[in-house]
Amino acid sequence: MARLTDKAWSPYLAGAAIGLLQIPAFLLLGTALGTSSSYVTVAAAAAEVFDPGIRAIRYAAAHLDGAKNWWQVALVVGIALGALLSASLSGTRRRGIAPVWRRATGLGPGGRFGMAFVGGFVMLLGARIADGCTTGHGLSGMAQLAIGSFIAVAAMFAGGIATAMLLRPVR
Numbered sequence: 114m115a116r117l118t119d120k121a122w123s124p125y126l127a128g129a130a131i132g133l134l135q136i137p138a139f140l141l142l143g144t145a146l147g148t149s150s151s152y153v154t155v156a157a158a159a160a161e162v163f164d165p166g167i168r169a170i171r172y173a174a175a176h177l178d179g180a181k182n183w184w185q186v187a188l189v190v191g192i193a194l195g196a197l198l199s200a201s202l203s204g205t206r207r208r209g210i211a212p213v214w215r216r217a218t219g220l221g222p223g224g225r226f227g228m229a230f231v232g233g234f235v236m237l238l239g240a241r242i243a244d245g246c247t248t249g250h251g252l253s254g255m256a257q258l259a260i261g262s263f264i265a266v267a268a269m270f271a272g273g274i275a276t277a278m279l280l281r282p283v284r
Contacts, residue, residue, distance in 0.1 A: 117198075117199070117202050117203075118202050118203055119203060120203050120204075120205055121203075122199070131146070131252060132252070132256070135253060138184070142180055142184055143181070144181045144184065144185075145249060145253030145254070145256075145257070146188065146248055146249065146253050147185060147246055147253060148185060148189050148192070148248045149237060149240035149241060149248075150176060150182065150185050151182075151185040151186040152189075153172075153173070153176040153241070154176045154177065154183065154186050155186060156173075157173040157174075157176050157177050158177060160173065161177065243265055245262070245265065247266075250262040250266055250269075251266050251269070254266075
C-alpha cells in the first residue's frame with residue numbers, strides 16, 4: 114500500500130484512480146476528463162470582466178457557463194495542488210534551476226521559464242486545434258475507443274520523442 118510520503122506512487126494505482134474519476138464526470142456532468150478547455154474558461158471569464166460583449170463570440174460564450182466548464186478548471190487546479198502536495202510530503206520538491214539544464218542549454222531561470230511559456234502556449238494551441246489535450250485524448254478518448262484519440266496520442270508520443278532527441282545534450 115502506497116503512503117502519501119513515498120517518493121513515487123504506483124502508476125497502476127494512480128492510473129486506476131484517474132480512470133475511476135471518469136465515472137462521476139460522465140454520470141454527473143456528462144463530460145469526459147480534459148484540461149485544455151479550462152484555459153479557455155478562465156480566459157473568457159477574465160475577458161468578460163473587461164468586456165461583457167465577449168459573449169457575442171460563440172466559442173467564448175460556450176466556455177463561460179455550466180458546471181462542465183468549471184469542473185475542468187477545478188481539475189487543473191487540483192492537479193497542480195496535488196503535485197505540489199505530493200512533492201512536499203515526499204521531500205522531493207525542488208527549488209531553483211537544475212544545473213544539468215543550465216549546462217545543456219546555457220539558459221538561466223528567465224530563459225528556462227520563457228521556453229516553458231512558449232512551449233506551453235504552442236502545446237495549448239495544438240490542443241485546441243486538435244479539439245482535445247493529452248488528458249482528453251489519452252485518458253477519455255482512448256477509454257471510449259475513439260480512433261481520432263488513438264491517432265492523436267500516437268502523434269503526441271512521436272512528437273515528444275522527436276523533441277527529446279533533438280534537445281538532448283550530446284555527450
